[in-house]
Amino acid sequence: MGISESTPYYLTSAKHSSESILRNDKKEMAKKFILTVMILFLLISCNIFNKIEPSIINVNPLVKTEEIPIIFQYLYPIESNGKWGYINKFGEIKIRPIFAKAEEFKRNRAAVKIGDFWGFINPDGEIIIEPKFDEVLSFYSDFTKVRIKHVWMYIDADGEHLIGLEKFRDIDNFSEGLASASSINRENEGRGFIDQKGNVVIGFKFSETGSFQNGLTPVSVRERGFFYYNFLFRYFYINHNGKQAFPFDSYEFLPDFSDGLAAVPDYFFGKKSYGYINTNGQMVIKPQFDEAYSFSEGIATVRIDEQLYIIDKSGRIIAKSPSSEPVYFSEGIAVARSNGKFGYIDRAGKMVINPIFDFAGNFYGGIAQVKIGSKLGYINTKGDYIWLQSSDTRDS
Numbered sequence: 001m002g003i004s005e006s007t008p009y010y011l012t013s014a015k016h017s018s019e020s021i022l023r024n025d026k027k028e029m030a031k032k033f034i035l036t037v038m039i040l041f042l043l044i045s046c047n048i049f050n051k052i053e054p055s056i057i058n059v060n061p062l063v064k065t066e067e068i069p070i071i072f073q074y075l076y077p078i079e080s081n082g083k084w085g086y087i088n089k090f091g092e093i094k095i096r097p098i099f100a101k102a103e104e105f106k107r108n109r110a111a112v113k114i115g116d117f118w119g120f121i122n123p124d125g126e127i128i129i130e131p132k133f134d135e136v137l138s139f140y141s142d143f144t145k146v147r148i149k150h151v152w153m154y155i156d157a158d159g160e161h162l163i164g165l166e167k168f169r170d171i172d173n174f175s176e177g178l179a180s181a182s183s184i185n186r187e188n189e190g191r192g193f194i195d196q197k198g199n200v201v202i203g204f205k206f207s208e209t210g211s212f213q214n215g216l217t218p219v220s221v222r223e224r225g226f227f228y229y230n231f232l233f234r235y236f237y238i239n240h241n242g243k244q245a246f247p248f249d250s251y252e253f254l255p256d257f258s259d260g261l262a263a264v265p266d267y268f269f270g271k272k273s274y275g276y277i278n279t280n281g282q283m284v285i286k287p288q289f290d291e292a293y294s295f296s297e298g299i300a301t302v303r304i305d306e307q308l309y310i311i312d313k314s315g316r317i318i319a320k321s322p323s324s325e326p327v328y329f330s331e332g333i334a335v336a337r338s339n340g341k342f343g344y345i346d347r348a349g350k351m352v353i354n355p356i357f358d359f360a361g362n363f364y365g366g367i368a369q370v371k372i373g374s375k376l377g378y379i380n381t382k383g384d385y386i387w388l389q390s391s392d393t394r395d396s
Contacts, residue, residue: 074365129159164198246281263292321350
C-alpha cells in the first residue's frame with residue numbers, strides 16, 4: 001500500500017524505519033540460524049570422533065615403525081634326555097629339545113650348539129646365524145663376540161662380521177654406545193673407549209676402565225707415589241667426553257654407577273667407611289657402612305660390623321638381610337643365600353621362597369631357573385614349579 005500525500009512525515013519515516021528493522025531482524029535471524037547449524041555440525045562431528053577408541057584405528061600389524069616397541073619373548077632353556085630346547089612361562093615346550101646345548105635368550109637371540117659348533121636362533125626356533133663358531137658370547141648389545149679356532153671377532157644380530165673392531169683387543173661389552181678396549185698394535189698403551197663403528201671416542205690413556213652407566217664410568221691412571229720407585233693408581237669418574245665428571249677421586253677401586261648412585265670409600269682419622277654419591281659427585285648417603293654394594297631396583301646391601309642390612313636410596317635401613325651375601329633385585333625379588341642354600345626375599349627383606357635350592361637365578365618374565373643337585377627346574381614368584389627336569393634326564 002502506498003503512502004498518501006496527506007500522511008505526516010514522522011509517520012512515513014517511522015513506517016520506513018520499522019520495515020527496515022524487520023528486514024534487518026530477518027537477516028540477523030538467518031545468520032544466527034546458519035551459525036547455529038554450523039556449530040551443531042561441528043559439535044556432532046567432534047562427538048563422533050571422540051568416541052573412536054585408538055584400538056579401532058586400523059593399523060597394519062606387519063608394518064614395523066619406530067613407534068612400535070620390540071616385544072621380547074620370554075623363553076627358557078631346558079634339557080631333556082640329553083638335548084636342549086625352550087619352554088615358555090607356562091612350562092609349555094615352544095622349541096623342541098634338539099640342540100646339544102642352549103643358552104638364554106638375549107635381545108631375541110639365543111646361542112645354541114649343533115654338533116660341535118655354535119650358532120644363534122630367534123624365538124621362533126629359526127637359525128639366524130649358522131653354527132660355525134667354536135665359542136660365542138650372548139648378545140648383551142647389538143653385537144657379540146665369537147671365536148673361530150684362535151681368532152675372536154665381532155658379529156651383529158644378523159651374523160655380519162664387523163671388520164672395524166679388529167684393530168682392537170680385549171673389548172668389553174658395549175654400554176651406552178661405548179666399550180672399553182685396547183689397541184691391538186700398541187701393547188704398552190692403556191685402555192680407552194670405542195663406538196660400535198670402531199671409532200676411538202676416548203683415547204687409550206687409562207690403566208683400568210669400567211662400564212658406562214648413568215652417563216659415567218670409573219677409570220684409573222697410574223701416578224708416581226711419594227717415592228720415585230712407588231706408583232699409585234688414582235680412580236675417578238669420567239663422562240662420555242673423557243673428562244673427569246666432578247672433583248672426586250680415590251686411591252681405591254671405584255664401582256660402576258647403578259640406579260644413579262655409586263658406593264665410594266671415605267676416610268676419617270684413618271677409619272674407612274662407605275657412603276654413596278650421585279652422578280653430580282655429591283655424597284647423598286653419608287659414609288657410615290663398613291661395606292656397601294650396588295643398588296638394584298632402589299635397594300642396596302650394606303654391612304655394619306658383621307651384620308648385612310638392606311637400605312633404600314635415602315640410606316634408611318629397611319631390614320636386616322637374611323642373606324649371607326649381598327642381594328640384587330630383579331622384578332621385586334632377590335636371590336638370598338642362607339645356611340648354604342638359596343631362596344628369595346622381597347623388598348621388605350622377608351624370605352618369600354624358602355632357601356632349598358643349590359642354585360637360584362634371577363627372575364625375568366616372572367620365572368627363575370633353580371637347581372637341586374643337578375636337577376634343573378623353573379619356578380614362578382610363588383615358588384611353584386612350572387617345569388621340572390625328569391629324574392631320568394642327565395645334564396649334557
